[in-house]
Amino acid sequence: xxxxxxxxxxxxxxxxDGTLLRSDETISRRTRAALAxxxxxxxxxxxxxGRSVAWTRHILDDLGYEGLAVCGQxxxxxxxxxxRLLTSVTLDRQLARAAVARxxxxxxxxxxxANRDGLDGRVVMEAGFHETVGSTYGAxxxxxxxxERAGTRxxxxxxxxxxxxxxxxxxxxxxxxxxxLDLLGDAVGIVVSGELLxxxxxxxxxxxxxxxxxxxxxxxxxxxxxxxxxxPNDLPMFAWAARSVAMAGAHPDVRAMADEITAGNDxxxxxLVLEPLLGQPAVG
Numbered sequence: 215x216x217x218x219x220x221x222x223x224x225x226x227x228x229x230x231d232g233t234l235l236r237s238d239e240t241i242s243r244r245t246r247a248a249l250a251x252x253x254x255x256x257x258x259x260x261x262x263x264g265r266s267v268a269w270t271r272h273i274l275d276d277l278g279y280e281g282l283a284v285c286g287q288x289x290x291x292x293x294x295x296x297x298r299l300l301t302s303v304t305l306d307r308q309l310a311r312a313a314v315a316r317x318x319x320x321x322x323x324x325x326x327x328a329n330r331d332g333l334d335g336r337v338v339m340e341a342g343f344h345e346t347v348g349s350t351y352g353a354x355x356x357x358x359x360x361x362e363r364a365g366t367r368x369x370x371x372x373x374x375x376x377x378x379x380x381x382x383x384x385x386x387x388x389x390x391x392x393x394x395l396d397l398l399g400d401a402v403g404i405v406v407s408g409e410l411l412x413x414x415x416x417x418x419x420x421x422x423x424x425x426x427x428x429x430x431x432x433x434x435x436x437x438x439x440x441x442x443x444x445x446p447n448d449l450p451m452f453a454w455a456a457r458s459v460a461m462a463g464a465h466p467d468v469r470a471m472a473d474e475i476t477a478g479n480d481x482x483x484x485x486l487v488l489e490p491l492l493g494q495p496a497v498g
Contacts, residue, residue: 221255221492224438227425227451228484230263230273231408232444233461236480241277248485251492258432260284262421264407264447266335266376267292267299268359282431286329287405287415287447288424289376297333301427304331305402305416307371310378313398313414317380320397321390327361327379328370337361337379338370344381344410378414387412391446406465407447422450440491442476442484444468459487 226249228234234241249259262284263270270285271294280295291301318324327339339361364370370378382390387406394404394412403415429435441448441455444464452458452471460472461483469475476483489495 221252221257223252223440223456223491224257225429225432225434225440226252226257226259226488227262227439227441227455228259229421229443229445229448229451230261230265230270232463232479233442233448234261234479234484235273239273241273242482242485244482245485246277248482248488248492248494251494252488255492258434260425260428262288262425262441262443262448262451264411264413264421264445266290266329266337267333268335269337271297271333282428284421284424284428286376286424287407287413288419288421289416291424291428299333302331302376303416303419304374304376305378305414307375309401310375310414311371313402314378314380316397317394321382321385321393323383325381325383326367326370327381328375329377329379331374331376334359335376338364339379340364340367340370343379376415380412380414381410405447407445413447420450421447422454425451426454440487442487444479459483 236242253259260282264287266286267290270283274283274294283292283294285292289303290299293300314326325340325343327337327343329335329337336359390412391404391406402417403419405413407413436454437456439455440457441451442459443451444461446465446467448468449471458472459474459476460468461476462478476487
């Protein structure tokens, strides 16, 4: 009798939006089964998302996920089984104000929003900010908090924040991010996490820093990790992991860096990679 294949990784790291989640913000039965089989084979599964805990925990609860999750681009380490925030890194608000001012001196008026810290940290938008944060994160879906409107810009800085969103009325995401990085790269982190989602983070904070912290708690190394993602904010995680897999609809930069490109998030792209590694027959 042929022995079953040994799963070659001890950690499976998955982004959420555009990767683990389908377009309707659900996770397919097939992908759930593949992840369960990986766990049964001795691997850990860690969700690594740009969403803050407030935007993530209802999804984890629905999945029956009880382990660690990296949220807020690495700012928050969350224990889903205990519904507890283990660590959190905030963006210095005075620094953030100065960074926004410097951008506006160069680029003209921006629209900004703040993602507040904590288990219930909400996204607060100034007047004129687009609704993409809400629509991208399924604000109308069950369990999702709704973004709030601030009466003044100063209200955005009234409480601790883990990140800021910046939006320019005419520049593309990649153009804005590149320009902001040139102007501010010595002070804050800048990353594109989705359509119309250019984020300002504490300097040096990435998904990789959050994932490495979680992995250390589990006794797992990057050399034992396979990672799945679709946007530029996943690139540090790709560099940290032994193997990186981009979804079919991924950003060009992500596709270029990945070791492998799989099917899209609506076509069970994660399962299609994991099943052969688990010794399961491919079914399409």
